[in-house]
Amino acid sequence: MLSIQNLTTSYGQIKAIRGISLEVPEGKIVSLIGANGAGKTTTMRTIAGQLKPQSGGIVFCGQKIDGSKPHQIVKAGLALVPEGRQILGKMTVLENLEMGAFQRNDAQGIKDDMEKMMNWFPILRERLSQLGGTMSGGQQQMLAIARALMSRPKLLLLDEPSMGLAPIVVSDIFKVIKQINAEGTTVLIVEQNVKQALKIADYGYVLEAGQIVLDGTAESLLNDERVKEAYLGGRKH
Amino acid sequence: MFWQQLVNGLTVGSTYSLIALGYTLIFGVLGIINMAHGQIFIFGSLVGLVLMTSMQMPLGVALVASIVISAILGLILEYTALRPLRKKNVPHLASLISTIGFAILVEEAMHKIFGADSRAFPQSFGDKTFDLGVIQIRSVDLIILAIALILMFVLHFWIQKTKMGKAIRATAENTDTANILGINTNMVIIVTVMLASALGGVAGILIGMAYSALIPTMGMTLGFKGLAVLILGGVGSIPGAMVCGVLLGVIEVFTVAYGDSSYRDAVAFGLIIVILLLKPEGLFGRKA
Numbered sequence A: 001m002l003s004i005q006n007l008t009t010s011y012g013q014i015k016a017i018r019g020i021s022l023e024v025p026e027g028k029i030v031s032l033i034g035a036n037g038a039g040k041t042t043t044m045r046t047i048a049g050q051l052k053p054q055s056g057g058i059v060f061c062g063q064k065i066d067g068s069k070p071h072q073i074v075k076a077g078l079a080l081v082p083e084g085r086q087i088l089g090k091m092t093v094l095e096n097l098e099m100g101a102f103q104r105n106d107a108q109g110i111k112d113d114m115e116k117m118m119n120w121f122p123i124l125r126e127r128l129s130q131l132g133g134t135m136s137g138g139q140q141q142m143l144a145i146a147r148a149l150m151s152r153p154k155l156l157l158l159d160e161p162s163m164g165l166a167p168i169v170v171s172d173i174f175k176v177i178k179q180i181n182a183e184g185t186t187v188l189i190v191e192q193n194v195k196q197a198l199k200i201a202d203y204g205y206v207l208e209a210g211q212i213v214l215d216g217t218a219e220s221l222l223n224d225e226r227v228k229e230a231y232l233g234g235r236k237h
Numbered sequence B: 001m002f003w004q005q006l007v008n009g010l011t012v013g014s015t016y017s018l019i020a021l022g023y024t025l026i027f028g029v030l031g032i033i034n035m036a037h038g039q040i041f042i043f044g045s046l047v048g049l050v051l052m053t054s055m056q057m058p059l060g061v062a063l064v065a066s067i068v069i070s071a072i073l074g075l076i077l078e079y080t081a082l083r084p085l086r087k088k089n090v091p092h093l094a095s096l097i098s099t100i101g102f103a104i105l106v107e108e109a110m111h112k113i114f115g116a117d118s119r120a121f122p123q124s125f126g127d128k129t130f131d132l133g134v135i136q137i138r139s140v141d142l143i144i145l146a147i148a149l150i151l152m153f154v155l156h157f158w159i160q161k162t163k164m165g166k167a168i169r170a171t172a173e174n175t176d177t178a179n180i181l182g183i184n185t186n187m188v189i190i191v192t193v194m195l196a197s198a199l200g201g202v203a204g205i206l207i208g209m210a211y212s213a214l215i216p217t218m219g220m221t222l223g224f225k226g227l228a229v230l231i232l233g234g235v236g237s238i239p240g241a242m243v244c245g246v247l248l249g250v251i252e253v254f255t256v257a258y259g260d261s262s263y264r265d266a267v268a269f270g271l272i273i274v275i276l277l278l279k280p281e282g283l284f285g286r287k288a
């Protein structure tokens, strides 16, 4: 569904990602894991069209999307839940959801999806007319995911959805991601929370200093000595 | 006397509100102050005025012409002075300067095309007065007030309720976020710049009606009034621009009526300074 070849993106002179290649097959959950500063967000922003790659290609559903504008990429069926959630704090929860559906014109479909989101995330129904900025971190993350889903994406990108959230909320978020995938949306998730991210994933890639150093099925990565050493807090006890 | 002056102040002030709305809309989505705003809408208004005086066109046609010409100038501003700098990620100060450059160009063009002299508005409308007990309103003031207030009401509704209005608010809050939600923010910026200039185009014609004349240099003086209102209301605040424009108009008119007309601007701007000392973020602004 998503195929990335030899992608390189720079900030000025600094190459943040250097020739990375990865595949996200339809219907799967793929995790991209790596430490702070490894280039995870840069990868996501490049896929979503916010950063222009210096070289390499991105093909989404058979269509070349590197060089496309972010709104065109959303229209093609790809939605990003950005790092730090980026809720529109001065707009209401309802308006945030409406903006997620900006590219769509099917009023009834939007209404149905809105209802679906409020059933998935009951807190959103309670807070519908409240400003986005007044919600807690976990609630904002729910809203950011629901908002992205309002575009009815084929592929959902999640950039560190667990960042800064309490453990109990984190496990809720991962449950939701699993459920979204079960309902047919393909997922590419970026995380520092390696254990959780690999547990729900089918396949994983490990990013270090802008390069993919390891990849394999999620299961094999969870049992990989190097992964355990570097990301899972050393030896199993 | 008091009520009469209040109506006069409201009339003038409502046009200042329209001007300030133009600044605030553009600041909202782009984070810059468009120093060419005044020149753009006075150019448009002069075109409208010439249509009325030389070709005997009705006021409605002049108004539409002013709106269209101002909006087109806004579009040209976006493509020549704003977008090229936005692409290169240069500091906001650069586009402040490029809009000043655009302002100078438009000002020179006005002098070439319309001359530097004041142009009178036709006197055919507005001389009727309505007696409403304590106040008498000239029909021209009634027209100005009605157009300005209806326009602000419609604008407020449009920004709050329509899909495009919400896209403008989303872009104003965070362009990056708006982008990844599927909003074509370049399109939003074009709409905003044209809308802001068009509002100025309306204000210019209304001011011409109020003062019975237009002068090319009014672009700068009215521009500064709009800027003062922008700061007073809180930069980027739409209700701030609406309320404080009217407030400035009322202060000015009362200064002239109960004080000395030569101190009109001094008192108005002095008061603005005092208010800003007490509330630096503006009356409707949020603390940074």
Ligand SMILES: Nc1ncnc2c1ncn2[C@@H]1O[C@H](COP(=O)(O)OP(=O)(O)O)[C@@H](O)[C@H]1O
Pocket: A011, A014, A016, A034, A035, A036, A037, A038, A039, A040, A041, A042, A043
């Ligand atoms: N806007 C930026 N300008 C310059 N360098 C940046 C910028 N954003 C990120 N970087 C650098 O690029 C590298 C990768 O960052 P990022 O993609 O944010 O990593 P991650 O999301 O994995 O923490 C880091 O070294 C970071 O310092």
Ligand SMILES: [Mg+2]
Pocket: A040, A041, A042, A083, A160
């Ligand atoms: Mg990151």
